[in-house]
Amino acid sequence: MSSQPFRLATGGRIDRQRALCFRFDGQVYWGHPGDTLASALLANGVRLVGRSFKYHRPRGILAAGVEEPNALVRLGEGARAEPNTRATQVELFDGLVAESQNRWPSLAFDAGQAGDLLSALLPVGFYYKTFMRPKGWWERYERLIRQAAGMGRAPQGADPDRYAKMHAHCDVLVVGAGPAGIAAALAAGQRGARVVLADEQAELGGGLLAAASLIDGQSAGDWLALALATLRAMDQVRLLPRTTAFGYYDHNFLGLVERVSDHLAAPPAHLPRHRLWKLRARQVVLATGALERPLVFADNDRPGVMLAGAAATYATRYGVRSGKRAVLFTNNSEAYGAAIALADAGVQLTAIVDAREDVRDDWAARARERGIRLLAGQAVVAVEGRRQVAGVRAMRLGPGADQVTGLPARLECDLLMMSGGYSPTLHLYAQSGGRLVWDPLRACQLPGEARQAVHVAGAARGSLELAQALVEGTAAGAQAAAECGFAGALPEAPQAEPAPAAASLRPLWLVPLSQSSGGKRFVDLQNDVTAADLMLATREGYRAIEHVKRYTTAGLGTDQGKTGNINTLAIVAQKLSADIAGLGHTTYRPPYTPVSFAALAGQDRAPLHEPVRRTGMQGWHEERGAEFEPVGQWRRPHHYPRPGESMHEAVARECLAVRQAVGVVDASTLGKIDIQGPDSPKVLNWVYTNAWDRLPIGRCRYGLMLNEEGMVFDDGVTARLDQHHFHMTTTSGGASTVMNWLEEWLQTEWLNWRVRFTSVTEQWAVAAIAGPSSRALLKDLAENLDLSDEALPFMGVSEGRVAGLPARVFRIGYTGAQSYEINVAASHGMALWLALLAAGEKYGITPFGTEAMHVLRAEVGFIAVGHETDGTVTPDDLGLARLCKTSQDFLGRRGLARPALRAERKQLVGLLTDHPKTVLPMGGQVIDRAELRPPHPSLGHVTSSYWSAHLGRSIALALIKGGRARQGERVWVTNDGGLAPATIAPARFLAPAEAAR
Amino acid sequence: MSRYSAINLLRNALGGHRHWPVVWRDPAPKPRYEVVIVGGGGHGLATAYYLAKHHGIRDIAVLEKGWLGGGNTGRNTTVVRSNYLNDESGSLYELSLKLWEGLSQELNYNVMFSQRGVLNLAHTEHDVQSLRRHVFANRTQGIDAEWLSADEVRAFCPILNFSPGARFPIRGGSLQRRGGIARHDAVAWGFARAADRLGVDIIQNCEVTALKREGDRIVGLETSRGEIAAGKVGVVVAGHCGVLAAMAGFRLPIESHPLQALVSEPLKPVLHTVVMSGLVHVYVSQSDKGELVIGAGADTYNSYAQRGSLGIIEGTAHALIELFPCFSRLRMLRSWAGIVDICTDVSPIISKTPVAGLYFNCGWGTGGFKATPGSGFVFAHTIVRDEPHPVAAPFSLDRFTSGAIVPEHGAAAVAH
Numbered sequence A: 001m002s003s004q005p006f007r008l009a010t011g012g013r014i015d016r017q018r019a020l021c022f023r024f025d026g027q028v029y030w031g032h033p034g035d036t037l038a039s040a041l042l043a044n045g046v047r048l049v050g051r052s053f054k055y056h057r058p059r060g061i062l063a064a065g066v067e068e069p070n071a072l073v074r075l076g077e078g079a080r081a082e083p084n085t086r087a088t089q090v091e092l093f094d095g096l097v098a099e100s101q102n103r104w105p106s107l108a109f110d111a112g113q114a115g116d117l118l119s120a121l122l123p124v125g126f127y128y129k130t131f132m133r134p135k136g137w138w139e140r141y142e143r144l145i146r147q148a149a150g151m152g153r154a155p156q157g158a159d160p161d162r163y164a165k166m167h168a169h170c171d172v173l174v175v176g177a178g179p180a181g182i183a184a185a186l187a188a189g190q191r192g193a194r195v196v197l198a199d200e201q202a203e204l205g206g207g208l209l210a211a212a213s214l215i216d217g218q219s220a221g222d223w224l225a226l227a228l229a230t231l232r233a234m235d236q237v238r239l240l241p242r243t244t245a246f247g248y249y250d251h252n253f254l255g256l257v258e259r260v261s262d263h264l265a266a267p268p269a270h271l272p273r274h275r276l277w278k279l280r281a282r283q284v285v286l287a288t289g290a291l292e293r294p295l296v297f298a299d300n301d302r303p304g305v306m307l308a309g310a311a312a313t314y315a316t317r318y319g320v321r322s323g324k325r326a327v328l329f330t331n332n333s334e335a336y337g338a339a340i341a342l343a344d345a346g347v348q349l350t351a352i353v354d355a356r357e358d359v360r361d362d363w364a365a366r367a368r369e370r371g372i373r374l375l376a377g378q379a380v381v382a383v384e385g386r387r388q389v390a391g392v393r394a395m396r397l398g399p400g401a402d403q404v405t406g407l408p409a410r411l412e413c414d415l416l417m418m419s420g421g422y423s424p425t426l427h428l429y430a431q432s433g434g435r436l437v438w439d440p441l442r443a444c445q446l447p448g449e450a451r452q453a454v455h456v457a458g459a460a461r462g463s464l465e466l467a468q469a470l471v472e473g474t475a476a477g478a479q480a481a482a483e484c485g486f487a488g489a490l491p492e493a494p495q496a497e498p499a500p501a502a503a504s505l506r507p508l509w510l511v512p513l514s515q516s517s518g519g520k521r522f523v524d525l526q527n528d529v530t531a532a533d534l535m536l537a538t539r540e541g542y543r544a545i546e547h548v549k550r551y552t553t554a555g556l557g558t559d560q561g562k563t564g565n566i567n568t569l570a571i572v573a574q575k576l577s578a579d580i581a582g583l584g585h586t587t588y589r590p591p592y593t594p595v596s597f598a599a600l601a602g603q604d605r606a607p608l609h610e611p612v613r614r615t616g617m618q619g620w621h622e623e624r625g626a627e628f629e630p631v632g633q634w635r636r637p638h639h640y641p642r643p644g645e646s647m648h649e650a651v652a653r654e655c656l657a658v659r660q661a662v663g664v665v666d667a668s669t670l671g672k673i674d675i676q677g678p679d680s681p682k683v684l685n686w687v688y689t690n691a692w693d694r695l696p697i698g699r700c701r702y703g704l705m706l707n708e709e710g711m712v713f714d715d716g717v718t719a720r721l722d723q724h725h726f727h728m729t730t731t732s733g734g735a736s737t738v739m740n741w742l743e744e745w746l747q748t749e750w751l752n753w754r755v756r757f758t759s760v761t762e763q764w765a766v767a768a769i770a771g772p773s774s775r776a777l778l779k780d781l782a783e784n785l786d787l788s789d790e791a792l793p794f795m796g797v798s799e800g801r802v803a804g805l806p807a808r809v810f811r812i813g814y815t816g817a818q819s820y821e822i823n824v825a826a827s828h829g830m831a832l833w834l835a836l837l838a839a840g841e842k843y844g845i846t847p848f849g850t851e852a853m854h855v856l857r858a859e860v861g862f863i864a865v866g867h868e869t870d871g872t873v874t875p876d877d878l879g880l881a882r883l884c885k886t887s888q889d890f891l892g893r894r895g896l897a898r899p900a901l902r903a904e905r906k907q908l909v910g911l912l913t914d915h916p917k918t919v920l921p922m923g924g925q926v927i928d929r930a931e932l933r934p935p936h937p938s939l940g941h942v943t944s945s946y947w948s949a950h951l952g953r954s955i956a957l958a959l960i961k962g963g964r965a966r967q968g969e970r971v972w973v974t975n976d977g978g979l980a981p982a983t984i985a986p987a988r989f990l991a992p993a994e995a996a997r
Numbered sequence B: 001m002s003r004y005s006a007i008n009l010l011r012n013a014l015g016g017h018r019h020w021p022v023v024w025r026d027p028a029p030k031p032r033y034e035v036v037i038v039g040g041g042g043h044g045l046a047t048a049y050y051l052a053k054h055h056g057i058r059d060i061a062v063l064e065k066g067w068l069g070g071g072n073t074g075r076n077t078t079v080v081r082s083n084y085l086n087d088e089s090g091s092l093y094e095l096s097l098k099l100w101e102g103l104s105q106e107l108n109y110n111v112m113f114s115q116r117g118v119l120n121l122a123h124t125e126h127d128v129q130s131l132r133r134h135v136f137a138n139r140t141q142g143i144d145a146e147w148l149s150a151d152e153v154r155a156f157c158p159i160l161n162f163s164p165g166a167r168f169p170i171r172g173g174s175l176q177r178r179g180g181i182a183r184h185d186a187v188a189w190g191f192a193r194a195a196d197r198l199g200v201d202i203i204q205n206c207e208v209t210a211l212k213r214e215g216d217r218i219v220g221l222e223t224s225r226g227e228i229a230a231g232k233v234g235v236v237v238a239g240h241c242g243v244l245a246a247m248a249g250f251r252l253p254i255e256s257h258p259l260q261a262l263v264s265e266p267l268k269p270v271l272h273t274v275v276m277s278g279l280v281h282v283y284v285s286q287s288d289k290g291e292l293v294i295g296a297g298a299d300t301y302n303s304y305a306q307r308g309s310l311g312i313i314e315g316t317a318h319a320l321i322e323l324f325p326c327f328s329r330l331r332m333l334r335s336w337a338g339i340v341d342i343c344t345d346v347s348p349i350i351s352k353t354p355v356a357g358l359y360f361n362c363g364w365g366t367g368g369f370k371a372t373p374g375s376g377f378v379f380a381h382t383i384v385r386d387e388p389h390p391v392a393a394p395f396s397l398d399r400f401t402s403g404a405i406v407p408e409h410g411a412a413a414v415a416h
């Protein structure tokens, strides 16, 4: 095992007894359980980990958590690769493989850095100002720009892992398991509330994991262990580590993503990789902490420049020193804690550069005790070293912080810690609709007026002190529980020793450039946005903060500006001499941190992406080798090819069987709605264009449904089973639309009507038999069923038994042949089907699919919704004006009454091609001459077009302007090759059989 | 130095970029304007630009309640195409597409219109028929359209899901090669800058709170920055058109819904065209920055709050993975919503109104970005002449009473 030169001998929450092997850019390294990829890289002395977006500047690790803008790696390989992954959040495992991104040919020598040298030519928004000539060349420039942009590479191949979703409710959701969150969970839990405590990290504890203070007389670590044990012992408390609350939606609905097995090389078979929690909480406590801000000075992006708190975390939690010699540059006292932690870990502290004059508080005293040199009223103005900090220079900061003076002092170091203050993590709060208010004293946003049932505690409301966080957490947890009705005794807040007294912070948003050194001052490290960019944007007039963001791309990186946004806001305000509060802020959009698409999709991927609805006979179709086509959520047999048969041959065979013998089709997918109640006929009178009052019991009627515009949107046959009982059928694809339509009217307009609708599509299996032998076949199987024309005439319905199964038999059909639709309970579907096939053998029964069905119905000129109609077609257009009653109102009638619907319109006609073998393309446009010179007005289009084996020629239906009066006229139809001549004919090529009229 | 060009970029670089002029002035509202445009989205700004450019009117204000382009213009997924079904729509969107093809030069602002093609996928027999109908219709309209077989689709965009396990196998697709995407903000900014140069006052943070009438005539507006008198008023406020119509005393056949979109983290180039699928219900392109830009669905409820629900995002994610299995492990970086104004026939309204001197341009719903230049062009004409531009005539308000609607439902199966 190779050494880890920057690993401390003791301390931290890592397990030094075990070593984990990992690879970064092909090189083998070692780390320990408890490490993140970032801490392990630092332990191995790896400083350069990535390249920036635009200038390809060398970048190191800035942070220790979620806010990391630089250390993005491509994790894993092949189909499991994951680009743009923050090394600071990757738990180390044995065999981990990571690769740096956005560099070519290598991380150390990246050709892209030319961009850095040319940066004067590439100011923010340069692409809006150029690449316009020659006209039409943009796509060429774009290719180069796209190559240079982007970050990681997408994985290849389908994702092998599994994902899951969980719906949950709780009384109190606590987000963040730092001291405030733990205290809140304890308080709410003690009061008896159902609590969920979620934290994005593997270990619960937040700041406690790196804290040195005492709580209730114990070390922070011991207290944490005890508190977690207490919480685990409570039945109604659920702890969710590795779980990020990423979105706060309306009505206290939150999305959380749990990374169940990302810390393993591959998820074990019984676990998903991610689990999406969809959680409705009665109350939410946000204890989401605060993020430290970088300071903005020249070359503040060099590897080795790190957030102070992060350096402290690496030392105390991971046992890693991030450098040998460190300088702290700060504008606040809290950051001194980091310097002290590093000094105590054996790092040599060259100096603390403090922007404040004359710092005399407990923190300063502690630093002096350790002999750390303090440069007050100074600022770092230059960083030496390109791929690694080699030293810094500090100068005196003028009183207005608008200039630096004096001679620069050179400070030796390989680590520059910085702290520009703290920004409460209020992303979720803002998403919830809560207001954010600017606090000029603490120089940060704080939670203002809330919109939902939400409380904020601890650093998230600006309380940086541990003792205060515990008090606030307890209060928030207790109150949240109380608001859910869990009163009880007020839980006592844990006591922490008071923090050292701290002098207040000096806002320092932008460190002036020194005359001699210059350099880029980065505000958004990932997107390479500098202070100069912000100023150029405001000079150019992009002054709304959203314009600044969009023009400069500040805050648009994968870190969503977690470290940069407040600095951006403040620098823009300063530049515009405006009040920060008055500038507003950019919208905090979900997700808080990026969420895998896979987690959002969960288990809903093929074949569960739209689960397939299956009829009772589906298994037979599959076994029989049917070719399927998706129809809504169903998969219907399109045709049943025999071995060696082409689709056309199969369809022709199926059609002929129906015309000559008998065919059977699985019609179970038709929508079926059971309508009951005394007002049922009234409903039918409204939703259908024709009249229903006088339909006798035991009879069926065909109807058209119109939308408010007067356009046909569904059709079907409805039967009267009893005085107040109807069985409605709809198209297969339109079932839910019709159901919604009925319910919408019932629930909004027909409130007091006595009628109820029940979808029974799934309850009935339907086999439709069609053809001259259908009656004979049915007779063989029927019991208690009179099939005479008197008892069961065309458009009649009867009940009885078929093949021993209770059945409803409708003598209706869609093929123009004599036919019966036999409905049995869904679970009897297969039995019915098999019985029909067995009994039908002697009649030559042939199963047919949807294609044959369409050919057959087109032969007799029956319309198909979705073919002949497309939301623009009226009953009259279809030649079905006779179905519109004149005596009564119906839905769509007023739409129909408008003048344009009575003018010349496209009407349904037939088309016969000159060459009987030419089958016109569906959707082909109909024009009035033999030559197409676009633009040419179209007369209409082909709506259905098939080869009719029965007629021995092609047939087509079309909607053509004024078509009914143009019978016999010649037209031309566009097809793939050119134009096909055809003649307008009646919209019926064959009369329905006697028995089906 | 104020013109944008490579040469001036170089010159300015020598001067440390200190001399670029402001893109637009920030004037205080004057007491009166000849024409006031309400709404500083792309359509409003384009209208102002063409009013000034083609009709010689210079006394124009654009009033925007927030920041320019902050409505749907700055929230959309920027798909531009003209392959609609009806001839009326074809003329309008094709006029617009032709303007797009020279827009960067016209505005002297690179709007990054990238004609990388728009591919519409067919998964069912019905899809095939309907898309082929579009192709045939477009060809007779003189609009470029191609039908690609499944194999051709695969060659054109190999990362699509052609696995045997696909729930909705790809059976072909229609392609408009002249379609593509553009940079949405640049469109707003480019029009604003060009309009400003022609003297148009662009006034941000100025919300219109009432419309003032004298009899049947509009005479001015009340705003958060005081009263402004106006000869004519053009209202171009997208999702808020119902609110403004109420101020004017009439109603519109429009519903406002949240429509969501999202982007992934930035990636090296992986998708080189725009892919849309009505059935699987998602559409995707890759921005120049590298993010996958993904269009989600509209929430079913009505709303003016620019936020949508998680359920829509979940549905979009599984649709995305169904089409592109290799995107599964990528991450959603941001999601957001805009308020889209959807007409009963899913076509826009570009029209005179019952109030003289008051004009409305709205109803672009989920798909008006592509129309931005064309819409401004015909609306300017409509305002100046007080009669619809011939291309806009079919889109008048009276079509709902006459019944001469322009239904594009088929085309709008998926929001774009």
Ligand SMILES: Cc1cc2nc3c(=O)[nH]c(=O)nc-3n(C[C@H](O)[C@H](O)[C@H](O)COP(=O)(O)OP(=O)(O)OC[C@H]3O[C@@H](n4cnc5c(N)ncnc54)[C@H](O)[C@@H]3O)c2cc1C
Pocket: B038, B039, B040, B041, B042, B043, B044, B063, B064, B065, B066, B067, B068, B069, B070, B071, B072, B073, B074, B075, B076, B077, B078, B079, B080, B206, B207, B208, B209, B236, B237, B238, B239, B240, B259, B260, B261, B295, B336, B337, B338, B339, B340, B364, B365, B366, B367, B368, B369, B370, B371, B415, B416
């Ligand atoms: C998520 C999403 C994706 C989309 N994708 C596409 C796509 O891919 N392709 C496509 O072509 N279209 C798309 N669209 C539609 C497209 O964005 C819009 O049709 C188009 O941008 C509308 O432009 P506009 O200028 O009319 O409206 P907007 O840009 O919304 O401008 C209206 C302006 O009016 C302002 N305003 C409102 N009320 C007032 C008032 N009282 N006083 C003053 N100002 C007011 C608003 O602040 C706003 O800035 C999408 C829309 C969304 C939401």
